[in-house]
Amino acid sequence: MNDKISTVTFKIEDVYISKTSDDASSQNSEDKDEECKKVIYPEEISSDFDTDLDIIPPQKEQKTNAETCIHIYKTSCSNLGNYPPQQKIIDTLDKPMMSLSSRSLGPTPIRPLCLALTENLKVETLNLDGVDLQEEGCKYVSEMLLENSSICRLNISKNGLGPIAAKYLSIAIMQSRFLQQLNLSDNKFEFEAALSLSRAIAKNDRICNIDLSKNEFCSRSGNVLGSAIAENKKLEKLNLSWNEIRGKGAVAVFKGIMVNTCLKSIDLSWNGINWKAAEILSMALSKNTTLQVLNIGNNPITTTGAMDLVEAAETKTSALKLLDLTDVPVLSETTLLAFVINRQRPFQFVHGDVVHTPDVLGQRFVLQATAMQRLLAYMKRLGIRPVELLRGFDKNVQFDITRDEFIKRLKKCGVHLFKFEMDALADSIAMHGNINYKKLVDAVKEEIYGERRLKIKERQKIKKIKEHHKRILDLNLPTEVVSTDDEELTIVTKQHGGTQIKKLPSIASTSYHSILSSASKISLTNHGDQISTGRGKKAKGISYSAPLGGTVEQTKKRKKKRRIKKQPAVKSWMSKVAV
Template identity: 35%
Template sequence: MPKPKLSLSPVPEQETDVGGRLSGSESPSEVARSGAASQASADLSTWAAELQTETGKSHTCSTEDEEDDSTGESEDDQDEDEEWDTDLEIEELRKSHDSAGRGTYLHTCQTYGVIPISYFLRHMKDSELILTHHGLSPKAAKALSLSLTNNTSVVKLNLSDNWLGGEGTAAIAEMLKENCFISDVDLSENRSRVHGAKALSAALRANATLVTLKLRRGEAAQYLAEALATNHKLASLNLSHNRLGEAAGEVLGAAIAENVGLKELDLSWNCFRGQGAVAVAKGLGANIFLRVLDLAYNGFGNKGAAALGEALKVNNVLEELHVGNNCISLEGALSLAVGLKENRTLKSLRVPRNPIASKGCVGILKAVRANPGTVLEFLDFSEIVVKPDFVELCAAVQEVAPGLRIKHDGTTRLFRRDPAKVS
């Protein structure tokens, strides 16, 4: 007998009401999973809140730690600074060493109540310092000299035309006793007078580096004579325009004879006459170092020219001689010619503006032609009226000595506008 077939009708769906009864579509396992998820979400929210609180605390701790670290670093830096204090002080001391004397100058200006020279402050480290026409007062000169005492940069100093006077010149002289770098000084037109000249004389006796000194219009340069007799370093000295006079010429003549250092000496415009001029010429004869001597615009006259002629006979070192405008006439020119016959070192002779006339020029030219050992290269007869025989002799002499240049004004009238001829 066949078995009865089972009914295959579906299971009726179960629903849940609002009170929480299960619907027919959700199983108990799904309900369990939903509850678990809700619990996990709540736990996650709680953990996040705790984490935020802990993060805030951590941030606060880290900030405090950073502050502690920065405080520690600053303390370490202070310790390091304290450890390096000695080296920094040494460096500051090195920087404070002012080789140019800037600090000294500013302080001294303040002490003396003078205005600092801005040009000096800008150029105090130059090798050549030019402070001309600044109208320096004696106090300003003192401030400047104190700064230059230890200056190691300046080697050439030009303070001409500043009206330093005796006191200001003396201050510069005191500086030159201590400074061992400056070798060239120009103190012209400062009216150094007796006080300044004596101070410079003392400085020259102590200074061993000064090579060139210019003291034009110093008005008391004869007081340097004593220093010239002992100073062996000074090579060039300019004492022009000092109106020294006859007595000073006698003193300087003796100093020139004893000096063993000068190579260039300018004594022009000094009113040397009579015995003063003769003494200077005799000093030249005894000197064995002088190469260039300028005696222009004095009053040597014929006596002085005769003494120069004798000096040229024995002097074997002089190369240039300038005796223009010295009231030398024909007699004096012929005396010079006697010395030129024997001289073997003179290369340049200038005799312009002297009343030696054409015969005097001819006499000098004949002496040169008669000297086989002459080395003369230049003769200056400017502003002297000459005759045709002189012009002819010039051509004859230059055939024998082709290297000789002769400057003259030809046979035209004196003071013509055309430039002088150079044969």
């Protein structure tokens, strides 16, 4: 080195050497910056420079998450059966939405996709609508949901799933940490699937939106679904349309709505709910404080049921903002009441045609007060007895006045009766043309007794309806939807004649491989169930065609044989003579 002074600078992160010299001072600043950024690798460094610093070689470029998932997908396709990778899947692995609707992938080709999505961090919405998942494909999807940390919306509708697939999904619903929306519509879920899904819905604390429309739940499934709705503390939107949930199943769902504190929207359209069920639903709405949207259109609830629902929405505790009664005829009084509610708070009322006369089905008749009832109301208002009323009419205290005097005094007293009503009242209590005190007292007493009998009959009718609803809710309704036992699941069902106990494998401890093997052994139907009664006897299974809460008793009707009594032999006088 001559008189020239040279300096060497090492930067560990970028591994570069900047050279400066006294002779280069005349160059421009831009040329110096470019010269400083030149990369010098270890083999290019001159031996003239002595340094103790370690030179770090350049790092290899890391693969992105999407590239890693594509590599896993292609490798899995070749290893699991040499399936050709689909370009649609490769293009959407790095996007927030993946839609594979109506592609008919089948259960086996769906497995490479699930393995790729296990490590994926981009896809948030997964649409597997009509891809022919079947039970095996549903198993792979459920395993993926337990490991994935980005998918929050899943659509697996129109896949023809059954009860085994419902068990896989119930595990995913309970244990998935990020799933928020689930669409299970248009499958073949029946009562067994409803029993598995209801356990998961009852204990779910993450999913906010579930679509179970267009399945085959029917009325039996309404019992367990109603219990799940009552226990759930997170669900905000539920779709149960097109499921034929009516009768006792609808009553159980309505009771679940009544006690639920988080549900904001529910769809019960196209279920065949009639005006009687609409009256029970109106009672549930009057006590619910969180429901905001109710869709119960395309049901035969008639004008009477529509009026009951709008009256329930009028209560101060109701939070209902949208009442959808599509294709349900309503009266003009119903629309007027909805307009009054809209002036008080935000309220939207969707309905069918406006008719001028109420429907015959479900019509309630209000008995108009008779002339005698109006006269009794007048006497109660003044606090007088029949004898005092007659004394006011009879100044001579003969307890017997004419018919004309009686009508004249009624007009002066201010009793609101028409002329024909006064004439009919006078004719009913007149005796020999005059009105007697005893006849008036007897007529008043008979009217009072008639009112009492009517009130007793109404109370008995209401009590009978409550007992009927109680039997419906107690029939096959598990007291515990999900058991806390780790080894086995115990379902206790209270019956009218005893208690029914079922033991199934616990969902938390059940593996995916054991579900298929145990599915054939577990039967959730009621044909082979035994009910232990209080006396230790075993009765046969519940029959849903029998009266509520009753059991099936196979008894043969024996024809009663007509027995003819044998009369004792009497000897006639001819036999005596012969002897």
